[in-house]
Amino acid sequence: LPWPAAAHRRNSRVPKLLPHLFFSAPHVRASLYLDSESRLGAAVNVSAVVRELLTDCGAGFAAQAHKTRGVHVLREFRAIRDNANSVEPDAVAAQEGQYRADQQYMRTLHEFGGVGIDAELLVRKTDDRPTRQLSEAWMRAYLRGGDRDQPAFSYAFEKAVMAPCRRAAAGSARREESCGLSCGQGFVNLVGHAASNDCAALQPGAQLTHSTEFDRPAWSAKP
Numbered sequence: 001l002p003w004p005a006a007a008h009r010r011n012s013r014v015p016k017l018l019p020h021l022f023f024s025a026p027h028v029r030a031s032l033y034l035d036s037e038s039r040l041g042a043a044v045n046v047s048a049v050v051r052e053l054l055t056d057c058g059a060g061f062a063a064q065a066h067k068t069r070g071v072h073v074l075r076e077f078r079a080i081r082d083n084a085n086s087v088e089p090d091a092v093a094a095q096e097g098q099y100r101a102d103q104q105y106m107r108t109l110h111e112f113g114g115v116g117i118d119a120e121l122l123v124r125k126t127d128d129r130p131t132r133q134l135s136e137a138w139m140r141a142y143l144r145g146g147d148r149d150q151p152a153f154s155y156a157f158e159k160a161v162m163a164p165c166r167r168a169a170a171g172s173a174r175r176e177e178s179c180g181l182s183c184g185q186g187f188v189n190l191v192g193h194a195a196s197n198d199c200a201a202l203q204p205g206a207q208l209t210h211s212t213e214f215d216r217p218a219w220s221a222k223p
Contacts (some may be wrong), residue, residue, distance in 0.1 A: 009087070009147050016122070017139045017149065025127035030054060035120035053123045059189035060128030066116040066150070067193035070217035073114030073154040074099065080148050092146030099155055108163070114154050115162065115181065115219065118193060130187040134160055161188065182221035192216030192223040199223055 003010040015022050019031040030050045034040065040049065053062035069075045077096040079085070086092045099105060124131050137160035141152035165179035165186075181190045192198050196216045216223070 033122040057183035060125040060131035060187040062123040062189040063117040065220040068213040071113035073116040095145035181219040
């Protein structure tokens with residue numbers, strides 16, 4: 001791995017972001033990454049997760065939208081600072097400065113909003129070229145920034161997926177709405193967070209007093 005053993009967070013991102021280098025087709029059909037602080041639940045079958053999120057949707061990449069920063073992706077930097085959640089604060093600050101100095105990126109966030117995931121659940125088809133390209137773009141952005149991977153994902157996703165899709169849609173009979181991010185709309189399937197208001201509403205006697213920030217983004221499917 002490219003970093004010293006003490007840089008465990010950095011090193012752990014290699015298999016997380018580039019699983020196709022470790023689990024190759026045709027021996028492995030899909031990979032599932034689950035953060036150590038998360039769980040699927042005892043009754044959940046991993047094969048069923050892959051089938052529901054990938055196979056049934058014709059997708060190669062699936063993840064949860066961030067529960068509060070699915071659209072306002074630059075707030076991730078503030079959260080990293082407030083929680084002291086980085087061992088490379090200077091690199092994180094420089095990364096934020098670079099993103100804010102990217103006029104095209106900032107204009108896109110203003111016009112369309114960002115795409116932020118919590119990166120705690122990632123399901124990916126191994127033999128899928130667009131998925132591999134997204135993973136590699138994510139790693140390139142991560143290598144240029146700090147040790148937290150969420151901001152790099154949002155930046156790479158805009159540059160490698162959304163911007164090219166909008167350009168292709170503008171130059172053809174397709175509409176920009178065809179650059180969808182939920183089940184059946186493309187190689188990416190993003191769902192609402194398990195802590196979103198969608199799930200809170202299912203709890204017996206639930207009173208939805210949550211902030212509207214817990215509403216899932218319009219581009220994501222119900223969790």
